[in-house]
Amino acid sequence: MPVRYAQFCPVARALEVVGERWTLLVARELLLGPRRFTDLQAGLPGISTNMLSGRLRALEEAGLVARRALPPPAASTVYELTEAATGLAVVLAALADWGRDQLGPPRPDDEVNGAWLVLGMAVGRTVPPEASGRTWELRVDGGLPAGETFHVRSDGGHLRPQRGSAADPDAVLTLGTEALVALATGTLGPGADRAAALVTVTGDEASARHLLAALAGAPTPSADA
């Protein structure tokens, strides 16, 4: 246990576990679903292999990550978050909401990744009761680069984004990277109207509008009223 603040404080304890460099970004990658070592490396540009393996081991020892062997055909290992780690979604959501104000336009050397923005917009957000229980599919740039397709489920009004396509979505939303960036940075304003112009919707348009409003909408989960 490398980092110790020696303070009996919930914040300090949390930071001892997930406060080291890269750790919360590893959690971010896993929050959208299980990933293999190489997938994680691809989603964390600049991380070195020893860092990644070290962080994964630390998270495993903390009981936040479990490794699971895939069945023979794949013959590989995936890492996934445990039940104890699902509470980190709230932390990531808070950081994402606060970080949105700090984001600004993409910097020259910034990598842009649909997964990061989809997660940042969706996790922790809520939709009104009438949109509860729905499932949406999100395709960024046509969803071509194999991994730029996501789906969002609303469990009791609470949005849960994941990688991959949805089995039977209520609506499919297709949008370009620029639209995604504009949506994520809040450049479109809180309303979903201008967003709708940049997004192609197939299926139930009303529910799609609810999703867009949530994705573009108020940072704080329940502080708009």
Add this chain to the structure above:
Amino acid sequence: MPVRYAQFCPVARALEVVGERWTLLVARELLLGPRRFTDLQAGLPGISTNMLSGRLRALEEAGLVARRALPPPAASTVYELTEAATGLAVVLAALADWGRDQLGPPRPDDEVNGAWLVLGMAVGRTVPPEASGRTWELRVDGGLPAGETFHVRSDGGHLRPQRGSAADPDAVLTLGTEALVALATGTLGPGADRAAALVTVTGDEASARHLLAALAGAPTPSADA
């Protein structure tokens, strides 16, 4: 700007600003009100002076902390959070709520500090509408060690803890460190009944019960219904 992830991601951007060691703990100290350099050092056991001055400068450059000169009699400087940093309360609240589960009993070398626990229990929590607009005073161990007295205001049901006593509190709650620890770790259970037995209340008991329920209560801000 030492740490750069080079990712166009709100979470990564947030962590570039506040993700380094000690930074969020400095914010934690300032969230309860302005502090001088030496006060901060006392509230961050183990931090070295160069670390603290470095972090304060970084936070100042990021526009999250402002230094203000006290009037001549004191002839000193205080650091305080800016408007841009108030959003960090949500991040700290999320970390505190998640960290509570990781807290367990105090470790042998852990320092215990009333401020950390009061902040961890109060920040981000809410009280029902009938307790909105109230102010409570909290005295830990009689509030004697000069700085173990706090007050909590509910702005629209949203709790805002601060250092020092309240001007005209609706109720004054006095409790020992052990009661505070039990409350903060959730050892008392979600109800405020057993908590009330360990806390001496002066003033409006009904509102005090509301506060205790919030302090001991559900981690997630709005997920109990």
Add this chain to the structure above:
DNA sequence: CTGCATCCGCTTCGATACTG
């Protein structure tokens, strides 16, 4: 006494190379 800057030993981080 407060608010730092500087120096030093140690730990962590990052990049590359290499193995099951």
Add this chain to the structure above:
DNA sequence: CAGTATCGAAGCGGATGCAG
């Protein structure tokens, strides 16, 4: 594909020194 091994660089912790 999934890591471990190695090594220079950077960050960190602690002590000391010094100006306002």
